Amino acid sequence: MTFPIRIGTRRSKLALTQSGMMQRAIGRAMGVADADLAEAVPLVEIVTTGDRVQDRRLLEIGGKALFTKEIEEALLDGRVDVAVHSMKDVPAEQPPGLCIAAVPEREDPRDAFISTNFASFDDLPMGAVLGTASLRRQAQALALRPDLKIEMLRGNVDTRLKRLADGDFDAILLATSGLNRLGFDAVIRERLSLDAFLPAPGQGALALQTREGESAAWVAALNHPLTALAVAAERGAMTALEGSCRTAIGAHAEIGEGHLRLTVEMLAPDGSARWRRAGELVDVTSAEAEEAARGLGLRLGGEVHAAAGDQRIDL
Template sequence: MAPLVRIGTRRSKLALTQSGMMQRAIGRALGVADADLAEAVPLVEIVTTGDRVQDRRLLEIGGKALFTKEIEEALLEGRVDVAVHSMKDVPAEQPHGLCIAAVPEREDARDAFCSEQFATFDDLPVGARLGTASLRRQAQALALRPDLQIEMLRGNVDTRLRKLADGEFEAILLATAGLNRLGFESAIRERLSLHDFLPAPGQGALALQTRADDREATWVDALNDPMTALAVEAERGAMTALEGSCRTAIGAHAAIAEGHLRLTVEMLAPNGSARWRRSGEIGDVHAADAADQARALGLTLGAEVHAQAGDQRIEL
């Protein structure tokens, strides 16, 4: 059987799990029998620069685009037909010729507190070692607990949990969504509040990226969740205005309830000494121009935060 849709994916356990979920969903949308999935909707594993370099923070080696660049090249060259990314890894601007065709239903957007000894973030003793590679999580943790010792933690989810179990840290922070998808829910001691730990733009959501000419493919509508896509549109608007990258500590989260979308945006000083936040909403998530309104709201709130906070990029 000739492949119908080839899926480009990173080789990490989480990436393969997420891509496998989308493989099954695309197969269902195309009417492919489970027995034929591997041939009809094959996974094409691609090693990215972000996967190869594990001993430095992303901000030191070029940013989060290093998790998408090689897969995007494969798309543009026609070696794969769709890429499955964690939305929070996708840069604000799409390369020419590519688009985010679908955004499936979101998982839990919250950050997770994981520890062998302590039940909650607040239980950490003075000077505790907290592992994270995220500048946002570092800044948010220090804003609440400036006494903590933040230490760099990279690697796959299971590698990070093993380092925690080996006693290298008193606690680590991870995305709840990844732990849930991998079946590691038992590692979560506390799901951190959206107020204290405002997530990264797009956290918990997936991005299905295709060539722009393929955005009308038959399976696309079946995988797109309109409300998740709307929330992500608002958050990524804020990211664009804040020049969001691995060198800036920013958070953005949109919640939809009773037909309204409410977006909260923040930027922090990298050391947690200051944080700037704005919130706003759009009134009808079913309006024909709701996506434009959502993005405009993100751009506006992000610009307001940026004007107040100034340049908070960490210098290399």
């Protein structure tokens, strides 16, 4: 791949922050001087349907692919050379002709509890109003606290924090990773446990997407093998669970002492039931480890799906 290497990105502050990080990383990998970065590795801003429509849940307008569709079209048309996505927004199957070329090292995958008046999720009073647009977070919160009132909260991070400050909610839930990358970590009152709030598959990770078959010299420098392995397991589970904005699912893989442990769950949208399975991959160093991790995810996801049945929200 020759210069310029054009990066397709959404226009939100978080997307531009994440794409700027990758712009600098690609530049370093390719030996580009900082002064030449904007010309050699330019950011191409693309407005997606998911960004334009802010007054409805994603499940009502077509799902999380609406954050990636227009950028993927630009990749296929040759208007950009690489796309930077939040991994949790990337659908389970890649469009024909595209692939995930690199997965950089992951940020904190936990959900963040943010509130003006309450120090923790457990401190919320009876009937408190909790803001989130995530069906998974809604179901997990209601599983622990069925008395809570869940109200939809969409928009960029600034918008969501302003609505909290304006008193529209007693608390809101966001991804810790995005707040960390934006330098907003001071607003976090509690980082929620990975057990109670199992994250979305790929949460905290980024996906660098390119056209299939194009070799890029920067890929090896930006890919973090252990993160890629964990994400492969989680996305395998997502595939088996038919994960979308219409299903409340979580999946998280942790790697330590030479093995990978994956936990997968599906919840009833109202939090009244949750089904969970966990399993391990004992060899994370083999050449087939990524394929084996995906296979573990497919198996555990299949077991959860068989136990839970169809838990999709009907539109």
